[in-house]
Amino acid sequence: xxxxxxxxxxxxxxxxxxxxxxxxxxxxxxxxxxxxxxxxxxxxxxxxxxxxxxxxxxxxxxxxxxxxxxxxxxxxxxxxxxxxxxxxxxxxxxxxxxxxxxxxxxxxxxxxxxxxxxxxxxxxxxxxxxxxxxxxxxxxxxxxxxxxxxxxxxxxxxxxxxxxxxxxxxxxxxxxxxxxxxxxxxxxxxxxxxxxxxxxxxxxxxxxxxxxxxxxxxxxxxxxxxxxxxxxxxxxxxxxxxxxxxxxxxxxxxxxxxxxxxxxxxxxxxxxxxxxxxxxxxxxxxxxxxxxxxxxxxxxxxxxxxxxxxxxxxxxxxxxxxxxxxxxxxxxxxxxxxxxxxxxxxxxxxxxxxxxxxxxxxxxx
Numbered sequence: 107x108x109x110x111x112x113x114x115x116x117x118x119x120x121x122x123x124x125x126x127x128x129x130x131x132x133x134x135x136x137x138x139x140x141x142x143x144x145x146x147x148x149x150x151x152x153x154x155x156x157x158x159x160x161x162x163x164x165x166x167x168x169x170x171x172x173x174x175x176x177x178x179x180x181x182x183x184x185x186x187x188x189x190x191x192x193x194x195x196x197x198x199x200x201x202x203x204x205x206x207x208x209x210x211x212x213x214x215x216x217x218x219x220x221x222x223x224x225x226x227x228x229x230x231x232x233x234x235x236x237x238x239x240x241x242x243x244x245x246x247x248x249x250x251x252x253x254x255x256x257x258x259x260x261x262x263x264x265x266x267x268x269x270x271x272x273x274x275x276x277x278x279x280x281x282x283x284x285x286x287x288x289x290x291x292x293x294x295x296x297x298x299x300x301x302x303x304x305x306x307x308x309x310x311x312x313x314x315x316x317x318x319x320x321x322x323x324x325x326x327x328x329x330x331x332x333x334x335x336x337x338x339x340x341x342x343x344x345x346x347x348x349x350x351x352x353x354x355x356x357x358x359x360x361x362x363x364x365x366x367x368x369x370x371x372x373x374x375x376x377x378x379x380x381x382x383x384x385x386x387x388x389x390x391x392x393x394x395x396x397x398x399x400x401x402x403x404x405x406x407x408x409x410x411x412x413x414x415x416x417x418x419x420x421x422x423x424x425x426x427x428x429x430x431x432x433x434x435x436x437x438x439x440x441x442x443x444x445x446x447x448x449x450x451x452x453x454x455x456x457x458x459x460x461x462x463x464x465x466x467x468x469x470x471x
Protein backbone atom coordinates (compact mmCIF):
# COMPACT_ATOMS: atom_id res chain seq x y z
CA UNK A 107 0.00 0.00 0.00
CA UNK A 108 1.61 3.25 -1.16
CA UNK A 109 0.88 5.91 1.44
CA UNK A 110 2.06 9.53 1.48
CA UNK A 111 2.69 10.87 4.98
CA UNK A 112 2.37 14.64 5.03
CA UNK A 113 4.10 17.15 7.29
CA UNK A 114 4.18 20.91 7.06
CA UNK A 115 5.02 22.46 10.42
CA UNK A 116 7.09 21.59 13.46
CA UNK A 117 4.31 19.93 15.53
CA UNK A 118 3.72 17.58 12.57
CA UNK A 119 7.33 16.35 12.69
CA UNK A 120 6.98 15.21 16.29
CA UNK A 121 3.82 13.30 15.38
CA UNK A 122 5.05 11.74 12.15
CA UNK A 123 8.35 10.42 13.57
CA UNK A 124 6.93 7.35 15.36
CA UNK A 125 4.48 6.68 12.51
CA UNK A 126 7.27 6.62 9.92
CA UNK A 127 9.35 4.33 12.14
CA UNK A 128 6.45 1.90 12.48
CA UNK A 129 5.64 1.99 8.76
CA UNK A 130 9.26 1.38 7.76
CA UNK A 131 9.19 -1.85 9.77
CA UNK A 132 5.97 -3.06 8.13
CA UNK A 133 6.00 -4.95 4.84
CA UNK A 134 2.37 -4.07 4.10
CA UNK A 135 3.04 -0.35 3.72
CA UNK A 136 5.21 1.63 1.31
CA UNK A 137 5.54 5.00 3.12
CA UNK A 138 6.53 8.19 1.32
CA UNK A 139 7.34 11.31 3.34
CA UNK A 140 6.22 14.64 1.90
CA UNK A 141 7.11 18.01 3.45
CA UNK A 142 5.02 20.90 2.17
CA UNK A 143 7.57 23.43 3.41
CA UNK A 144 5.02 25.36 5.45
CA UNK A 145 7.78 25.84 8.07
CA UNK A 146 10.96 26.18 6.11
CA UNK A 147 13.74 27.70 8.25
CA UNK A 148 16.31 25.44 9.91
CA UNK A 149 15.33 26.13 13.53
CA UNK A 150 11.62 25.52 12.96
CA UNK A 151 12.05 22.68 10.50
CA UNK A 152 15.36 21.21 9.44
CA UNK A 153 16.90 20.51 12.84
CA UNK A 154 13.82 18.57 13.91
CA UNK A 155 14.26 15.99 11.15
CA UNK A 156 17.74 15.17 12.40
CA UNK A 157 16.82 15.09 16.08
CA UNK A 158 13.68 13.01 15.62
CA UNK A 159 15.46 10.47 13.38
CA UNK A 160 13.10 11.22 10.50
CA UNK A 161 14.53 10.47 7.05
CA UNK A 162 14.92 13.40 4.70
CA UNK A 163 11.58 13.95 2.95
CA UNK A 164 11.13 12.11 -0.33
CA UNK A 165 9.34 15.22 -1.61
CA UNK A 166 9.54 18.85 -0.50
CA UNK A 167 6.99 21.23 -2.00
CA UNK A 168 8.91 24.25 -0.61
CA UNK A 169 5.77 26.32 -0.29
CA UNK A 170 7.07 28.78 2.33
CA UNK A 171 5.24 31.47 4.25
CA UNK A 172 2.34 33.51 2.86
CA UNK A 173 -1.30 34.28 3.68
CA UNK A 174 -3.49 31.34 4.68
CA UNK A 175 -5.50 31.35 1.45
CA UNK A 176 -2.45 31.62 -0.81
CA UNK A 177 -0.58 28.97 1.16
CA UNK A 178 -3.47 26.51 0.97
CA UNK A 179 -3.87 27.18 -2.75
CA UNK A 180 -0.14 26.67 -3.38
CA UNK A 181 -0.05 23.43 -1.41
CA UNK A 182 -3.11 22.11 -3.24
CA UNK A 183 -1.69 22.97 -6.65
CA UNK A 184 1.67 21.32 -5.99
CA UNK A 185 0.22 18.31 -4.19
CA UNK A 186 -2.23 17.74 -7.02
CA UNK A 187 0.75 17.18 -9.35
CA UNK A 188 2.36 14.80 -6.83
CA UNK A 189 -0.79 12.67 -6.65
CA UNK A 190 -1.00 12.50 -10.45
CA UNK A 191 2.60 11.34 -10.63
CA UNK A 192 2.74 8.88 -7.71
CA UNK A 193 -0.88 7.66 -7.67
CA UNK A 194 -0.87 6.81 -3.94
CA UNK A 195 -3.35 4.42 -2.39
CA UNK A 196 -3.78 6.73 0.59
CA UNK A 197 -2.48 9.82 2.34
CA UNK A 198 -1.97 10.29 6.07
CA UNK A 199 -2.20 13.74 7.64
CA UNK A 200 -1.57 14.75 11.25
CA UNK A 201 -2.72 17.69 13.33
CA UNK A 202 -4.47 20.79 12.06
CA UNK A 203 -2.13 23.01 10.04
CA UNK A 204 -2.88 24.34 6.56
CA UNK A 205 -1.02 21.41 4.98
CA UNK A 206 -3.35 18.97 6.75
CA UNK A 207 -6.49 20.48 5.25
CA UNK A 208 -5.05 21.31 1.82
CA UNK A 209 -3.77 17.81 1.11
CA UNK A 210 -6.98 16.21 2.38
CA UNK A 211 -8.98 18.39 -0.01
CA UNK A 212 -6.85 17.26 -2.95
CA UNK A 213 -7.09 13.59 -1.97
CA UNK A 214 -10.85 13.82 -1.57
CA UNK A 215 -11.32 15.31 -5.05
CA UNK A 216 -9.15 12.54 -6.51
CA UNK A 217 -10.90 9.74 -4.55
CA UNK A 218 -7.67 8.91 -2.73
CA UNK A 219 -8.21 7.50 0.76
CA UNK A 220 -7.24 9.95 3.52
CA UNK A 221 -6.37 9.18 7.13
CA UNK A 222 -6.43 11.85 9.85
CA UNK A 223 -4.39 11.34 13.00
CA UNK A 224 -5.65 13.55 15.87
CA UNK A 225 -9.16 13.69 14.43
CA UNK A 226 -12.01 15.16 16.41
CA UNK A 227 -10.21 17.60 18.68
CA UNK A 228 -12.12 20.87 18.89
CA UNK A 229 -11.72 24.27 20.51
CA UNK A 230 -15.18 25.40 19.26
CA UNK A 231 -13.54 28.69 18.31
CA UNK A 232 -13.72 29.29 14.57
CA UNK A 233 -11.59 32.42 14.84
CA UNK A 234 -8.69 29.96 15.13
CA UNK A 235 -7.49 28.96 11.63
CA UNK A 236 -6.65 25.53 13.04
CA UNK A 237 -10.28 24.93 14.01
CA UNK A 238 -11.41 25.48 10.43
CA UNK A 239 -8.69 23.12 9.24
CA UNK A 240 -9.87 20.45 11.70
CA UNK A 241 -13.51 20.70 10.67
CA UNK A 242 -12.79 20.50 6.94
CA UNK A 243 -10.29 17.67 7.31
CA UNK A 244 -12.55 15.52 9.46
CA UNK A 245 -15.57 16.05 7.22
CA UNK A 246 -13.59 14.64 4.27
CA UNK A 247 -11.26 12.01 5.77
CA UNK A 248 -12.00 8.32 5.27
CA UNK A 249 -10.39 7.11 8.50
CA UNK A 250 -10.57 9.21 11.67
CA UNK A 251 -8.10 8.42 14.44
CA UNK A 252 -8.91 10.49 17.56
CA UNK A 253 -6.60 10.71 20.58
CA UNK A 254 -9.22 10.76 23.36
CA UNK A 255 -12.90 9.99 24.11
CA UNK A 256 -13.99 13.65 23.93
CA UNK A 257 -12.76 13.76 20.32
CA UNK A 258 -14.93 10.74 19.50
CA UNK A 259 -17.96 12.54 20.95
CA UNK A 260 -17.21 15.59 18.79
CA UNK A 261 -17.03 13.49 15.63
CA UNK A 262 -20.29 11.70 16.38
CA UNK A 263 -22.03 15.00 17.15
CA UNK A 264 -20.91 16.26 13.73
CA UNK A 265 -22.52 13.26 12.06
CA UNK A 266 -19.36 11.35 11.15
CA UNK A 267 -19.87 7.69 10.28
CA UNK A 268 -18.96 5.71 13.40
CA UNK A 269 -17.39 3.05 11.18
CA UNK A 270 -14.69 5.54 10.21
CA UNK A 271 -13.71 6.29 13.81
CA UNK A 272 -11.15 4.43 15.91
CA UNK A 273 -9.47 5.85 18.98
CA UNK A 274 -5.72 5.25 18.92
CA UNK A 275 -4.36 7.53 21.67
CA UNK A 276 -1.93 10.44 21.56
CA UNK A 277 0.83 10.12 18.96
CA UNK A 278 2.91 12.95 20.46
CA UNK A 279 3.42 10.87 23.57
CA UNK A 280 5.04 8.13 21.46
CA UNK A 281 7.82 10.56 20.57
CA UNK A 282 8.07 11.91 24.10
CA UNK A 283 8.57 8.46 25.62
CA UNK A 284 10.78 7.14 22.80
CA UNK A 285 13.21 10.04 23.14
CA UNK A 286 12.99 10.36 26.92
CA UNK A 287 16.60 9.28 27.45
CA UNK A 288 17.92 11.86 24.99
CA UNK A 289 15.68 14.53 26.52
CA UNK A 290 17.01 13.66 29.98
CA UNK A 291 20.58 13.88 28.66
CA UNK A 292 20.20 17.45 27.39
CA UNK A 293 22.63 19.85 29.06
CA UNK A 294 20.48 22.94 28.54
CA UNK A 295 20.02 23.49 32.28
CA UNK A 296 23.75 23.81 32.83
CA UNK A 297 24.12 25.99 29.73
CA UNK A 298 21.48 28.37 31.06
CA UNK A 299 22.58 28.03 34.72
CA UNK A 300 19.19 26.68 35.77
CA UNK A 301 18.35 24.42 38.69
CA UNK A 302 15.81 21.61 38.46
CA UNK A 303 12.30 22.86 39.38
CA UNK A 304 13.79 26.33 39.99
CA UNK A 305 12.35 27.98 36.89
CA UNK A 306 9.20 28.35 34.78
CA UNK A 307 9.08 27.76 31.02
CA UNK A 308 7.03 30.15 28.87
CA UNK A 309 5.89 29.85 25.26
CA UNK A 310 3.86 32.55 23.56
CA UNK A 311 3.04 32.78 19.87
CA UNK A 312 -0.69 32.71 19.11
CA UNK A 313 -2.06 35.72 17.20
CA UNK A 314 -4.82 36.19 19.79
CA UNK A 315 -2.08 36.88 22.35
CA UNK A 316 0.79 38.48 20.47
CA UNK A 317 -1.07 40.45 17.78
CA UNK A 318 -3.12 42.31 20.40
CA UNK A 319 -1.45 45.09 22.40
CA UNK A 320 -3.98 44.67 25.22
CA UNK A 321 -3.57 40.90 25.48
CA UNK A 322 0.22 40.96 25.23
CA UNK A 323 0.51 43.81 27.76
CA UNK A 324 -1.75 41.96 30.21
CA UNK A 325 0.32 38.79 29.92
CA UNK A 326 3.54 40.73 30.43
CA UNK A 327 2.15 42.30 33.60
CA UNK A 328 1.42 38.83 34.95
CA UNK A 329 4.91 37.69 33.95
CA UNK A 330 6.40 40.65 35.81
CA UNK A 331 4.68 39.45 39.00
CA UNK A 332 5.77 35.84 38.51
CA UNK A 333 9.40 36.60 37.62
CA UNK A 334 9.84 38.37 40.95
CA UNK A 335 9.38 34.96 42.61
CA UNK A 336 10.91 32.54 40.09
CA UNK A 337 13.04 32.74 36.96
CA UNK A 338 11.13 32.46 33.68
CA UNK A 339 12.79 30.92 30.61
CA UNK A 340 11.25 32.23 27.39
CA UNK A 341 12.23 30.73 24.00
CA UNK A 342 10.98 33.62 21.89
CA UNK A 343 9.05 32.79 18.72
CA UNK A 344 10.01 35.03 15.76
CA UNK A 345 6.41 36.29 15.46
CA UNK A 346 6.32 37.26 19.14
CA UNK A 347 9.69 38.99 18.94
CA UNK A 348 8.46 41.10 16.02
CA UNK A 349 5.27 42.13 17.83
CA UNK A 350 7.14 43.06 21.03
CA UNK A 351 9.06 45.63 19.01
CA UNK A 352 6.03 46.73 17.01
CA UNK A 353 4.06 47.48 20.18
CA UNK A 354 7.01 49.21 21.86
CA UNK A 355 7.19 46.65 24.68
CA UNK A 356 10.91 45.84 24.49
CA UNK A 357 11.77 48.05 27.49
CA UNK A 358 9.10 46.31 29.55
CA UNK A 359 10.70 42.96 28.70
CA UNK A 360 14.21 44.20 29.45
CA UNK A 361 13.20 45.50 32.87
CA UNK A 362 12.28 41.99 34.02
CA UNK A 363 15.60 40.83 35.47
CA UNK A 364 14.36 37.28 36.07
CA UNK A 365 12.93 36.79 32.55
CA UNK A 366 15.47 34.94 30.42
CA UNK A 367 14.72 35.39 26.71
CA UNK A 368 16.46 32.82 24.50
CA UNK A 369 16.32 31.76 20.86
CA UNK A 370 14.00 28.86 19.89
CA UNK A 371 15.55 25.52 20.88
CA UNK A 372 15.46 21.98 19.53
CA UNK A 373 13.15 19.18 20.59
CA UNK A 374 15.45 17.58 23.19
CA UNK A 375 16.45 20.86 24.83
CA UNK A 376 12.87 22.06 24.96
CA UNK A 377 11.69 18.71 26.34
CA UNK A 378 14.26 19.02 29.11
CA UNK A 379 13.05 22.52 29.98
CA UNK A 380 9.46 21.27 30.24
CA UNK A 381 10.40 18.20 32.28
CA UNK A 382 12.34 20.22 34.84
CA UNK A 383 10.03 23.24 35.08
CA UNK A 384 8.38 24.24 38.35
CA UNK A 385 5.41 25.02 36.15
CA UNK A 386 4.71 26.01 32.53
CA UNK A 387 2.98 28.99 30.92
CA UNK A 388 1.95 28.35 27.31
CA UNK A 389 -0.50 29.05 24.51
CA UNK A 390 0.59 25.92 22.61
CA UNK A 391 -1.63 22.86 22.22
CA UNK A 392 0.98 20.12 22.38
CA UNK A 393 2.64 21.46 25.51
CA UNK A 394 -0.64 21.06 27.40
CA UNK A 395 -0.41 17.34 26.60
CA UNK A 396 3.26 17.02 27.48
CA UNK A 397 2.85 18.70 30.87
CA UNK A 398 -0.09 16.40 31.63
CA UNK A 399 2.05 13.33 30.97
CA UNK A 400 4.92 14.82 32.98
CA UNK A 401 2.49 15.92 35.72
CA UNK A 402 3.88 19.46 35.53
CA UNK A 403 1.44 22.27 36.45
CA UNK A 404 0.40 24.12 33.29
CA UNK A 405 -1.30 27.50 32.91
CA UNK A 406 -2.61 27.85 29.37
CA UNK A 407 -2.83 31.41 28.07
CA UNK A 408 -5.96 30.74 26.03
CA UNK A 409 -9.71 31.03 26.56
CA UNK A 410 -10.32 27.56 25.16
CA UNK A 411 -8.49 24.36 24.30
CA UNK A 412 -8.98 21.62 21.73
CA UNK A 413 -7.45 19.30 24.34
CA UNK A 414 -9.97 19.53 27.21
CA UNK A 415 -8.82 16.20 28.61
CA UNK A 416 -5.68 18.02 29.81
CA UNK A 417 -7.98 20.14 32.00
CA UNK A 418 -10.50 17.50 33.09
CA UNK A 419 -7.91 14.78 33.74
CA UNK A 420 -4.50 16.44 33.50
CA UNK A 421 -2.55 19.27 35.10
CA UNK A 422 -3.80 22.10 32.88
CA UNK A 423 -5.93 25.19 33.59
CA UNK A 424 -7.11 27.90 31.18
CA UNK A 425 -6.31 31.51 32.06
CA UNK A 426 -6.56 33.36 28.74
CA UNK A 427 -4.66 36.65 28.75
CA UNK A 428 -6.28 37.78 32.00
CA UNK A 429 -3.42 38.92 34.25
CA UNK A 430 -5.48 38.45 37.41
CA UNK A 431 -6.36 34.86 36.53
CA UNK A 432 -2.77 34.06 35.53
CA UNK A 433 -1.48 35.48 38.82
CA UNK A 434 -4.18 33.63 40.81
CA UNK A 435 -3.20 30.31 39.24
CA UNK A 436 0.52 31.02 39.74
CA UNK A 437 -0.11 31.72 43.44
CA UNK A 438 -1.96 28.41 43.76
CA UNK A 439 1.10 26.63 42.36
CA UNK A 440 3.47 28.60 44.62
CA UNK A 441 1.30 27.62 47.59
CA UNK A 442 1.24 23.93 46.66
CA UNK A 443 -2.48 23.85 45.89
CA UNK A 444 -2.38 22.61 42.28
CA UNK A 445 -4.13 19.45 41.15
CA UNK A 446 -1.96 16.38 40.54
CA UNK A 447 -3.79 15.10 37.44
CA UNK A 448 -3.50 11.74 35.75
CA UNK A 449 -2.34 10.44 32.37
CA UNK A 450 -5.32 9.91 30.00
CA UNK A 451 -6.19 6.54 28.47
CA UNK A 452 -3.93 5.33 25.63
CA UNK A 453 -1.30 8.04 26.15
CA UNK A 454 1.16 5.20 26.56
CA UNK A 455 3.69 5.33 23.70
CA UNK A 456 1.89 2.65 21.65
CA UNK A 457 -0.25 4.86 19.44
CA UNK A 458 1.80 4.34 16.25
CA UNK A 459 1.21 0.60 16.35
CA UNK A 460 -2.52 1.16 16.87
CA UNK A 461 -2.54 3.54 13.88
CA UNK A 462 -1.03 0.83 11.67
CA UNK A 463 -3.56 -1.72 12.94
CA UNK A 464 -6.40 0.71 12.16
CA UNK A 465 -5.08 1.33 8.63
CA UNK A 466 -4.80 -2.39 7.91
CA UNK A 467 -8.25 -3.03 9.35
CA UNK A 468 -9.82 -0.32 7.20
CA UNK A 469 -8.15 -1.72 4.09
CA UNK A 470 -9.64 -5.16 4.72
CA UNK A 471 -13.21 -3.86 4.97
